[in-house]
Amino acid sequence: MSKATASLRALLPGKADYAMLGRSWKSDLAAGITVGIVALPLALAFGVSSGAGAAAGLVTAIVAGLVAAVFGGSNVQVSGPTGAMVVVLAPVLATHGLAVLPVVTILAGIIVLAAGVLKLGRAVTYIPWPVIEGFTLGIAAIIFLQQVPAAFGVHPGHSTNAAVAAVQALGTTSWSTLFWPMVLVLIVAAIMVLAPKIHPQLPGSIIGIVVVTVLAQLAGLPVTRIGQLPHALPVPALPPADPAVLGALLGPALTIAALAAIESLLSARVAASISDTGPYDADRELAGQGLASVAAGFFGGMPATGAIARTAVNIRSGAQSRLAAIVHALVLIAVVYLGADLVAQIPLAALSGVLMVTAARMVSPATLRSVIGSTRADTVVFFVTAVITVAFDLIQAVEIGIVVAAFFALRSLVTSSGVHREELPGPARDGDERIALFRLDGALFFGAAERLLERVGGIRNVSVVILRMSQLQILDATGARVIAELVTALERRGITVLIKGIQERHLALARRVGVLDSLRHQNHLFAELPPAVEHARSHVRRSRQALDDGTSRG
Template sequence: MNATLARGLKSAAVLLPNAADYRDLRRTWRGDVLAGITVGIVALPLALAFGVSSGAGAEAGLVTAIIAGVVAAVFGGSNVQVSGPTGAMVVVLAPIVVAHGAGVLALLCVLAGVIVVIAGLLRLGRTVTYIPWPVIEGFTLGIAIIIFLQQVPAALGTVPGESTNAAVAAMQSFATAQWPAMAWSLAIVAVVAAIMLVAPRIHPKLPGSIIAIIVVSVIVALANLPVAVIGELPPGLPAPTMPSADWATVVSLFGPALTVAALAAIESLLSARVAASMADTGPFDADRELVGQGLASIAAGFFGGIPATGAIARTAVNVRSGGRTRLASVVHAVLLLAIVLVGSTVVAEIPLAALAGVLMVTSTRMISLATVRTVLGSTRSDATVFVTTAIITVSFDLIYAVLIGIAVAAFFALRALSRSSGVHREELPGPAEPGDERIALFRLEGALFFGAAERMLERVGDIRGIEVVIIRMSQLQLLDATGAQVITELIHALERRGVTVLVKGIQTRHLGVATRVGVIASLRHQNHLFDELDAAVAHARSHVARAAAEPQ
């Protein structure tokens, strides 16, 4: 008992912060501080915009970026991951807010965070590696489209439509748009987009989104334009409070919490994987990352935030700006906190249309036309998976889109695997002898699993005029229980017809399932199992010879 407890504690300790997280801090701290400031500047408009777009408000977006940014940095499994509100999460949260109200978000944060922590403790972090690339790209394309559509009402200076579908709600918002508010809002979006597109061409490190927001905010204030602004923000972080909950509310939110948790886990792990491939940023622990992200969402919920995930755009900026340790993400959060403490009255005057413009440009940058062309031009099955995932993401649900995309990809993968398997009839080795025409030698190759086993049964079971069948299994790469059961059924069927079955070359890795399912027991004699082909052929020829010598 004590040994088991010790192993459990040792396993759990791996998921906790340790001194190794900051081993390189003396060497990298200057770069980390500069990277953190850069990420903070980039994150400010995104945090505000995602908070507004989710329905929780700009304050919730800032709180999430600050609290989750620190907690995930300290407890997460990546040295350079930057966490906070993201576009994908907003896509999920918006319909939840419509259905249940913004007041449930704090409880939703905690519930989803607990689920993600449990997933990390159960060591489920590596499961994200099973998501095919076309599914990830289709998912990303769908999210980008939804984020863009969600900004249409703010870009028109009106309110969103009643539908929970972003495309339908965007169309409905046109019906309530009015001049001149729509003209001013569209002009603000156009100015923001133009500045964000031009700024990087002047200098790659110019923060186009911040510059754009400052320019349009000054113009709106000086001209007193009739457009909606963020509104009053509290001059600091709210005090932490326990989210109010009753059993009925918890039950009603459990389904949405599972969806949020699944998205948080998938997006965070994908972001951390991408970051690890961008530079030498130290080891990445997927299970610890889940624990850290779950704790980040729980903490954000206590402060009135929204569920957080790893943010690929901000993480990429962090790595490219020289961030190498967790200090960079902490600095980014501290900078945002300073802005809240010092400049909340200034932030309150930012036009909502300006935030919409930032997210519209951000969503278009999420789409890589080169990647889309690559996926569509790779294989027909990959293109189908990509398009299917993107359509379901936009039309129905993000998590269903991933699950269906994986299912479609699995179907094509199994079909390809099934086609790669084969049952081939071969000539007997060596010079032909009398009676060889009554011996059939079949070679099984590739994968004999539930998707291919039936074809083998039809191929071998249809033979006629044969007295002995030799089944070669040495070239078989995959054998599952269904494949072993089909071989068992085939042996029984042939033996009932008076055909003797010999099995040659069962690999050691397949012997267990073949024995448990009954392949060995189905043979007429134990000496009908062979390791060498020559011995099996010699036995078959002797059997045919004996049968021919017997009186008819």
């Protein structure tokens, strides 16, 4: 079997995906039913908010949720339409019209699929831990804030920002509409908190939703329900492929694909960190999410991503295998064809209670203490990422978080690097004052190279400079070029430069950039310090002898 064939087979489902099914099928069924009920209003709401319509949101949750569950790289990831995708998709539909929805969805899916096949999934591993935790905290805050309108029995605010919309919604609150939704939220939250204490396998979210739905129906409470649902799925169809349209949609498709890839990988990584259901395969996750969006596009759906909110509900409800996410999609299918009228009576406040408790559970106090108690730089990165996630955009938050983390990492590297003048080893000899020995430590790269020029370039009253490079751990092209320029400048002033201990891994770079060519003689490169010092002393003696001879002849 060729390496390429083996790589492709690794992206396909296998028996190992369901190794735990014999022990976990009961909890998986319960989790799938729970997350299916929770996903229903979210799918409808995200479809409407994007401009694609409620049916598109529901189709995405069903088709993409099922495909991603089977082909994705996480055992507990639940996929479908998300709030972040709505923010990116809505302007595209507003500009190009609803007819381009299946085309841009399929294009984005193909791009994400290609990223998985090309093994680009591990790129998320370069995202620092404080950025991941800040992203998670921000997502939890958004999930909680998004539930405020339903919890208070009011309409959402007009802003697309969850925090602003929550404040706008609270401004319209009245006691006549506030009381009963809040009661239902509190009942659901209490049941979800208490049920696991009675028995770990009790599905608190399902029990809570059933209890408050029955209460609302029997008492005729004035609370908002889910409302009318579509009764059938569309027939799959191949969208028209107009070259002009494809060209115009390529840019938006790339943006959507980037969001889908990052959000899905981060969601899978967060899921792996809060559950003990095994690691995730990043490349397979991308391939699965790409296939999910392609499939959703053929049904007229939206681009799909791994959904942190639904994934968290899935995990907290006891999911152990892919069966839970598959059941979640089957529940939504059953709702469309069998139970649309019944599910329509569930109060939105009940679902708000489920998501509020889920959001609160996503934030671990122990993790918060670990991040805040680590370093000042990591704390700053954590809070910057969290604030930007809530205030602006998920992708921007991750990007800015990485930039801030990179800034602190570079600053740390610059601080750890150093240029130190040392005494020559052994007993002092006459003429040693004409020899300067410098030790280069840490990293010599573009952010720290100027320090070498400032520290060594201004040396005076010496005949020989020894650059001790054996302790240099990192050397980039800029750092190597600075060494070459320094050697050339010192040699031009009549100061002989000797280099000692350049590491084997840096030797090729030093040769290409010109460090070795800048030396006066190839014998001025030494592997050990004693021969370099002895050569420097002999050079000083010869220089003095030449000076004395010239003086006597004069």
